Amino acid sequence: MPEPTTLQHFIGGKPTAPAAGEYFESTNPATRRPLYRAARGNATDIDRAVTAATAAFEDPRWRDLSQTRRGHLLRRLGDLIAEHAEELARTETLDNGKLLREMRGQLATLPEYYHYYAGLADKIHGDVIPTSDRRVLNYTAREPLGVVGAITPWNSPLTLTSSKLAPALCAGNTVVVKPSEHTSASVLRLAELALEAGFPPGAVNVVTGFGAEAGQPLVDHPGLAKISFTGSTATGSRIASAAAGRFIGSTLELGGKSPNIVFEDADIPNAAMGVVAGIFAAAGQTCIAGSRVLVHRSVHDELLERVTARARAIRIGDPLEETTELGPLAFADQRDKVAGYVDLGREEGARVLTGGRATDGGGLGGWFYEPTILVDVDNSMRVVREEIFGPVLAVLPFDTEEEAVRIANDTEYGLAAGVWTTSLSRAHRMADRLEAGTVWVNTYRAMSPMSPRQGFKTSGVGVEHGTETIKEYTRLKSVWINTGEEPVADPFTMRS
Numbered sequence: 248m249p250e251p252t253t254l255q256h257f258i259g260g261k262p263t264a265p266a267a268g269e270y271f272e273s274t275n276p277a278t279r280r281p282l283y284r285a286a287r288g289n290a291t292d293i294d295r296a297v298t299a300a301t302a303a304f305e306d307p308r309w310r311d312l313s314q315t316r317r318g319h320l321l322r323r324l325g326d327l328i329a330e331h332a333e334e335l336a337r338t339e340t341l342d343n344g345k346l347l348r349e350m351r352g353q354l355a356t357l358p359e360y361y362h363y364y365a366g367l368a369d370k371i372h373g374d375v376i377p378t379s380d381r382r383v384l385n386y387t388a389r390e391p392l393g394v395v396g397a398i399t400p401w402n403s404p405l406t407l408t409s410s411k412l413a414p415a416l417c418a419g420n421t422v423v424v425k426p427s428e429h430t431s432a433s434v435l436r437l438a439e440l441a442l443e444a445g446f447p448p449g450a451v452n453v454v455t456g457f458g459a460e461a462g463q464p465l466v467d468h469p470g471l472a473k474i475s476f477t478g479s480t481a482t483g484s485r486i487a488s489a490a491a492g493r494f495i496g497s498t499l500e501l502g503g504k505s506p507n508i509v510f511e512d513a514d515i516p517n518a519a520m521g522v523v524a525g526i527f528a529a530a531g532q533t534c535i536a537g538s539r540v541l542v543h544r545s546v547h548d549e550l551l552e553r554v555t556a557r558a559r560a561i562r563i564g565d566p567l568e569e570t571t572e573l574g575p576l577a578f579a580d581q582r583d584k585v586a587g588y589v590d591l592g593r594e595e596g597a598r599v600l601t602g603g604r605a606t607d608g609g610g611l612g613g614w615f616y617e618p619t620i621l622v623d624v625d626n627s628m629r630v631v632r633e634e635i636f637g638p639v640l641a642v643l644p645f646d647t648e649e650e651a652v653r654i655a656n657d658t659e660y661g662l663a664a665g666v667w668t669t670s671l672s673r674a675h676r677m678a679d680r681l682e683a684g685t686v687w688v689n690t691y692r693a694m695s696p697m698s699p700r701q702g703f704k705t706s707g708v709g710v711e712h713g714t715e716t717i718k719e720y721t722r723l724k725s726v727w728i729n730t731g732e733e734p735v736a737d738p739f740t741m742r743s
């Protein structure tokens with residue numbers, strides 16, 4: 248068997264060997280075969296990357312580049328991603344085991360992230376404020392922050408990195424990315440494409456490695472102006488505390504336990520598909536997974552029959568195959584975590600209606616887990632309260648709209664929610680009352696770089712996507728210019 252490829256950090260526009268000379272191995276989760284070795288980053292590598300990003304930020308080639316030209320670079324990067332979409336999609340599927348057709352779909356949309364922020368780059372500006380003194384010109388300016396640190400998880404590496412990278416560059420910052428150690432390859436390739444697109448060396452840097460060894464030093468680096476993180480709520484909380492202690496901002500996209508609510512007036516076949524999409528797509532490894540389905544008692548059996556039949560028919564196997572519907576979990580610990588939760592559910596009194604076993608994916612040998620449905624559960628059980636991040640659905644019946652709202656909101660999380668109804672007024676009422684940053688009605692798992700998303704409660708802080716996120720990557724300056732020629736008045740009173 249040939250030696251696996253070796254991947255280096257990408258610092259200052261160049262592949263860079265790790266300071267300690269150490270590497271770690273990445274494995275294909277569908278087959279458990281080694282994929283590549285990647286540089287094992289540490290505090291010295293992070294320091295080199297932040298230094299390169301600082302130099303790029305201060306370099307007139309970047310600092311003085313017009314906003315229009317920044318937009319051109321983003322557009323070019325989007326175009327290059329489109330040209331390399333198949334290569335990037337395959338890289339991600341091999342790395343994290345998500346279906347190739349899912350990753351092809353994500354890659355088909357990914358250029359839009361860069362094209363959207365390309366269009367926005369020359370529309371970032373301040374305002375003129377009419378203070379009470381007409382001789383004063385008061386204006387605001389939106390300035391870039393400096394070096395932004397981006398820490399991302401393994402489930403959708405390029406999409407989640409781009410949610411940060413595109414607006415951060417659009418606003419004039421430079422970036423150091425620390426991807427999950429399970430998925431280093433595609434993000435390194437993205438950094439190469441950014442250089443090819445014309446971003447100056449050091450504008451986009453990637454240090455690969457582990458959270459404690461490379462992620463933490465990035466968060467703690469004094470040269471960092473901002474940290475943008477997607478990952479678990481536990482890690483997000485630690486990162487937010489560290490950032491607050493140094494008075495830098497953090498944008499956090501964290502976990503979820505999202506309710507997918509099916510009312511008695513819903514189109515049940517559609518709702519059943521929406522429930523399947525919510526939890527079994529991506530093998531449930533998505534922060535927005537609709538992992539709790541709340542269903543009106545009068546349609547409970549019909550919905551469950553449909554969802555169970557579809558779950559049992561799901562084709563588990565090689566994620567590279569067009570016909571596969573469920574790939575492996577991304578690594579061994581994740582599969583063990585999912586299996587552990589289902590065992591815990593059994594101990595708590597849940598009944599496993601279908602699934603509930605690890606499999607090897609029809610002989611592939613990887614970390615697969617069957618699509619699993621838990622019934623006889625209530626909202627106090629840990630399997631219903633905690634994020635599993637796998638293909639495990641908990642089903643909770645309800646009798647009234649009021650009860651559905653209460654169960655849906657009875658969670659520490661507030662990332663997303665789905666509502667299935669044909670009543671327009673009920674759709675509006677639910678959208679109003681659900682404590683979630685995203686509410687989908689008669690659809691689920693829809694996302695666009697144009698539409699802002701924000702986690703409520705412990706699901707996050709700050710906004711990603713849309714025009715709103717630009718505020719996360721800029722600071723506001725207020726400039727006062729006295730145009731009057733009169734002598735300075737009473738120096739002991741405040742001016743307005």
Ligand code: NDP
Pocket residue numbers: 398399400401402403407425426427428429456457458459461462463466477478479480482483485486500501502503533534535634636662702706707
């Ligand atoms: P983690 O929080 O474990 O890790 C996320 C990233 O943080 C990884 O790159 C990890 O490195 C790094 N990290 C871990 N510890 C530290 C630390 N002390 N300091 C700095 N960085 C650190 O999450 P997972 O990777 O397990 O991802 C799954 C989680 O992400 C789920 O809870 C899910 O809900 C959430 N998620 C949220 C999304 C959202 O938009 N809201 C989207 C996708 C996922 P490494 O793993 O390499 O050690």
